[in-house]
Structures are given as structure tokens and as C-alpha cells.
Amino acid sequence: MALMADLLTDTKRLLAETDIGIDEIAEGVGVSRRWIYMFQKDEIPNPGVVGVQKLHDFLASRSLR
Secondary structure, eight states, X not given: OHHHHHHHHHHHHHHHHXXXXXXXXXXXXXXXXXXXXXXXXXXXXXXXXXXXHHHHHHHHHHXXX
């Protein structure tokens, strides 16, 4: 459970700090813009590890550039 909490926290931090547009993020991750917005605002009670991991990996890889 702690690993998921760390993943959520780190992913939300990356999302808050990125300058990548929401459309590019949604397309790169394979989710809807609405999902990104809802995730950002904590409106998804259980966002699922697969979606969060994909978002994290996308944002982390883009922040290394």
C-alpha cells in the first residue's frame, strides 16, 4: 500500500510541475483529458495502478529531456 501511495504522490508532483499540455499528456498516456483533470483534483477514488504508472512513466521520461 505504501508503494502505491508513493507512486500517487510522485505522479501528482510530476503532473503539477510539468509544462506539457494536457492534450499531449492524455494522448501519450492513452487516457482522456477528463481522466487527467479528475486525477489531478483527487476526484477518482481508486485511479488504478496501471493508469497511474503509465502517467508517471510518461511524465518522468519527459522531465528527463
